[in-house]
Amino acid sequence: MSAVxxxxxxxxxxxxxxxxxxxxxxxxxxxxxxxxxxxxxxxLFSIKNKNTGVCCSLSAYGVILHxxxxxxxxxxxxxxxxxxxGISLLLFVPTVYWVHLKLPKLRPVVGFLALxxxxxPPIILVVGLLDFYRDSPDWFYAQPxxxxxxxxxxxxxxxxxxxxxxxxxxxxxxxLTEASLNLGAGWPRTLLTVILPNIRVxxxxxxxxxxxxxxxxxxxxxxxxxxxxxxxxxxxxxxxxYPAAAVSLMSFGITWAAMLxxxxxxxxxxxxxxxxxxxx
Amino acid sequence: xxxxxxRELRRSFGDFEALKGISISLEQGEFLSLLGPSGCGKTxxxxxxxxxxxxxxxxxxxxxxDISGVPPNRRNMGMVFQAYSLFPNMTAERNVEYGLRIRKQxxxxxxxxxxxxxxxxxxxxxxKRYPHQLSGGMQQRVALARxxxxxxRVLLLDEPLSALDAKVRVQLREEIRRIQLELGITTIYVTHxxxxxxxxSDRVAVLYGGRIEQVGTPSxxxxxxxxxxxxxxxxxxxxxxxTVVDSERGEVDHKGARLTVAAAKGLPYGxxxxxxxxxxxxxxxxxxxxxxxxxxxxxxxxHTFLGPVTRLKVLGPELDLIADIPTxxxxxxxxxxxxxxxxxxxxxxxxxxxPAEPAAPEPAGQ
Numbered sequence: 001m002s003a004v005x006x007x008x009x010x011x012x013x014x015x016x017x018x019x020x021x022x023x024x025x026x027x028x029x030x031x032x033x034x035x036x037x038x039x040x041x042x043x044l045f046s047i048k049n050k051n052t053g054v055c056c057s058l059s060a061y062g063v064i065l066h067x068x069x070x071x072x073x074x075x076x077x078x079x080x081x082x083x084x085x086g087i088s089l090l091l092f093v094p095t096v097y098w099v100h101l102k103l104p105k106l107r108p109v110v111g112f113l114a115l116x117x118x119x120x121p122p123i124i125l126v127v128g129l130l131d132f133y134r135d136s137p138d139w140f141y142a143q144p145x146x147x148x149x150x151x152x153x154x155x156x157x158x159x160x161x162x163x164x165x166x167x168x169x170x171x172x173x174x175x176l177t178e179a180s181l182n183l184g185a186g187w188p189r190t191l192l193t194v195i196l197p198n199i200r201v202x203x204x205x206x207x208x209x210x211x212x213x214x215x216x217x218x219x220x221x222x223x224x225x226x227x228x229x230x231x232x233x234x235x236x237x238x239x240x241x242y243p244a245a246a247v248s249l250m251s252f253g254i255t256w257a258a259m260l261x262x263x264x265x266x267x268x269x270x271x272x273x274x275x276x277x278x279x280x
Numbered sequence: 281x282x283x284x285x286x287r288e289l290r291r292s293f294g295d296f297e298a299l300k301g302i303s304i305s306l307e308q309g310e311f312l313s314l315l316g317p318s319g320c321g322k323t324x325x326x327x328x329x330x331x332x333x334x335x336x337x338x339x340x341x342x343x344x345x346d347i348s349g350v351p352p353n354r355r356n357m358g359m360v361f362q363a364y365s366l367f368p369n370m371t372a373e374r375n376v377e378y379g380l381r382i383r384k385q386x387x388x389x390x391x392x393x394x395x396x397x398x399x400x401x402x403x404x405x406x407x408k409r410y411p412h413q414l415s416g417g418m419q420q421r422v423a424l425a426r427x428x429x430x431x432x433r434v435l436l437l438d439e440p441l442s443a444l445d446a447k448v449r450v451q452l453r454e455e456i457r458r459i460q461l462e463l464g465i466t467t468i469y470v471t472h473x474x475x476x477x478x479x480x481s482d483r484v485a486v487l488y489g490g491r492i493e494q495v496g497t498p499s500x501x502x503x504x505x506x507x508x509x510x511x512x513x514x515x516x517x518x519x520x521x522x523t524v525v526d527s528e529r530g531e532v533d534h535k536g537a538r539l540t541v542a543a544a545k546g547l548p549y550g551x552x553x554x555x556x557x558x559x560x561x562x563x564x565x566x567x568x569x570x571x572x573x574x575x576x577x578x579x580x581x582x583h584t585f586l587g588p589v590t591r592l593k594v595l596g597p598e599l600d601l602i603a604d605i606p607t608x609x610x611x612x613x614x615x616x617x618x619x620x621x622x623x624x625x626x627x628x629x630x631x632x633x634x635p636a637e638p639a640a641p642e643p644a645g646q
Binding site: 171172175176178179180181182183184185186189193194197198200 | 330332351352353354356357358359361363364365366367368369378379382383423426427430
């Protein structure tokens with residue numbers, strides 16, 4: 001009797017698995033086509049000769065690479081994204097840590113606040129921020145390192161918060177903290193040597209998302225009259241067709257390369273983020 | 281002077297009083313277990329000693345000094361937690377070394393001490409492994425080594441074995457006791473497992489509802505429970521509610537059955553008492569046929585094999601008893617046999633019960 005009872009579910013499972021795997025491949029293919037087709041089309045367009053419109057020439061890429069504005073704006077956007085990442089992590093890691101440790105009832109409130117940048121369109125946000133900071137000193141208001149980064153930190157808030165929140169939920173914050181305090185460590189040491197290394201993956205995810213947001217943010221930058229990489233892409237797009245495709249692809253590649261670099265820097269062999277068992 | 285004293289410790293969470301004023305003291309090198317069911321306040325008491333929580337009132341005194349206001353990182357108390365608490369980003373060695381680094385000990389001293397401690401807990405071969413590469417038992421051993429590395433004034437153990445399987449639990453509790461005796465370190469051990477508490481402790485404090493019910497040696501707790509709760513909680517106990525009927529001879533009446541209990545001598549006639557009898561002290565014999573069967577009479581309902589002894593459940597019209605008899609004798613008392621239980625004069629505990637409330641008058645007209 002028991003052999004039959006075991007066999008039946010196995011046959012049932014096999015019957016289900018085959019069609020499931022085929023449909024999975026179909027969906028994967030559709031997804032790949034959806035994402036890759038525009039990239040392939042853009043690439044094919046970008047390698048047409050800028051004078052004749054005939055394939056194949058890398059002259060569009062040459063135009064971009066020899067343009068000083070390209071290097072200036074991409075450097076600015078990259079540095080702005082690093083500053084945003086730094087400020088966001090400095091601000092939100094201790095906040096989320098404290099909320100998890102001492103104020104767990106506030107989690108839904110902070111989660112709700114984190115959703116606000118999603119529902120307020122950037123155009124509304126920038127108008128509000130420009131008005132709010134109008135009387136602030138020039139070193140802040142007139143500089144991308146000040147005003148623009150302040151806006152980007154708000155824009156990145158939901159991504160950073162939810163990444164960190166999931167990271168903190170994956171570890172036993174209370175026990176790790178108490179174990180560290182019990183051994184004589186203070187709060188800063190506990191945060192830096194025990195907590196932060198164990199939410200590293202979450203912090204890296206937050207950094208990825210922030211980088212992607214800042215490297216592609218156009219509305220706030222253009223309305224506050226700063227020339228960043230996305231505004232440069234827009235300018236090229238309006239003036240030169242083939243280099244516009246080239247610069248779009250390059251920005252895509254550069255963003256991915258930057259993400260990969262952060263991933264490699266953040267990775268450490270041996271250690272692994274693990275769920276801590278146990279209850280409280 | 282006691283090494284550690286808890287003086288009238290109280291802790292409230294809103295309206296809920298988790299600790300209702302517990303006082304207890306430990307001598308240097310003593311192993312005390314706080315034993316009780318979930319929610320009795322034992323972990324709350326330990327957290328107050330560790331400094332993770334502040335008492336509503338009362339004091340935690342170590343070496344004559346009140347440390348209630350001292351933060352946990354300045355108390356120098358080693359703690360092993362119920363949950364696996366090793367830092368996942370550090371190897372076993374680095375975990376043990378953590379407290380020594382904070383104390384700015386030299387590299388050579390640190391490494392020597394780490395090796396000594398890992399050897400002490402039998403893990404000198406696993407120092408380079410990360411927590412996820414260690415079993416639950418190994419993780420708790422490393423946690424113990426880590427707690428001992430800082431040479432704590434008091435070692436606090438918060439149900440450190442509860443997540444482990446039965447065999448490892450027994451093995452590790454013996455190791456904890458061996459290490460504690462070797463180092464002579466004052467230890468407070470929190471557990472809900474009475475077998476664990478009785479097997480390793482110098483003294484046991486049973487907590488219930490935020491109060492200490494009884495403090496004593498494991499033997500005292502087992503043989504002389506002071507309250508019905510302790511009698512129920514520690515080991516298995518037969519509870520027979522009875523009334524004193526002959527104070528000179530020490531006779532009590534339990535639902536029509538007369539028992540002679542030495543401890544009942546001198547008690548006033550009519551006093552309600554609780555006769556507590558351990559299963560291993562009950563004596564069973566086949567009941568004689570006819571009217572000869574008097575006293576505690578019932579039928580053998582089940583046999584439960586426990587190794588050297590077999591546990592028999594005896595059920596009668598007014599009786600529900602558990603008796604442990606040597607397994608070699610079990611064939612003479614098969615299931616279904618009518619047996620007579622004899623309560624020995626000695627080895628029986630007697631507790632006074634509050635007088636029975638008078639029966640409510642029946643409604644008129646019935």
